Amino acid sequence: MHTIDPxxxxxxxxxxxxxxxxxxxxxFLVLGIRMGLAALSELGSHGHRDISAVVRSGSRPPVSxxxxxIQISTGCTLGKGNISVLQDGVPExxxxxxxxxxxxxxxxAIVERISELSHDELEDFSWKLSRMxxxxxxxxx
Numbered sequence: 001m002h003t004i005d006p007x008x009x010x011x012x013x014x015x016x017x018x019x020x021x022x023x024x025x026x027x028f029l030v031l032g033i034r035m036g037l038a039a040l041s042e043l044g045s046h047g048h049r050d051i052s053a054v055v056r057s058g059s060r061p062p063v064s065x066x067x068x069x070i071q072i073s074t075g076c077t078l079g080k081g082n083i084s085v086l087q088d089g090v091p092e093x094x095x096x097x098x099x100x101x102x103x104x105x106x107x108x109a110i111v112e113r114i115s116e117l118s119h120d121e122l123e124d125f126s127w128k129l130s131r132m133x134x135x136x137x138x139x140x141x
């Protein structure tokens with residue numbers, strides 16, 4: 001069975017895999033990956049089967065891309081039924097594992113910055129998000 005070690009995974013590799021799965025690199029994909037890894041770490045989960053996620057991003061891009069990042073980083077999938085998406089349109093997710101839960105939201109300043117970017121700036125900003133301190137891009141609820 002596959003496991004994910006959030007403290008030893010290559011973030012760059014996960015972003016590359018996520019980009020292949022998703023079809024392109026974008027900021028909400030990276031934010032979802034970072035959010036999912038933070039949840040695994042905080043909950044002491046190995047991903048795939050011992051975690052579930054409720055994503056509030058909805059199904060409208062670009063914020064909906066958060067869900068693909070969460071799938072890549074946690075191993076939660078629609079097929080296993082351990083991820084669901086609410087149509088709230090907000091970059092937020094709640095994760096549960098072993099009777100514990102944690103919720104995260106993308107910081108408003110980051111969402112605002114993304115909305116100001118041109119299409120040509122999105123990929124560079126995505127890589128920048130991968131290097132920023134976690135607490136500067138997401139907040140625990």
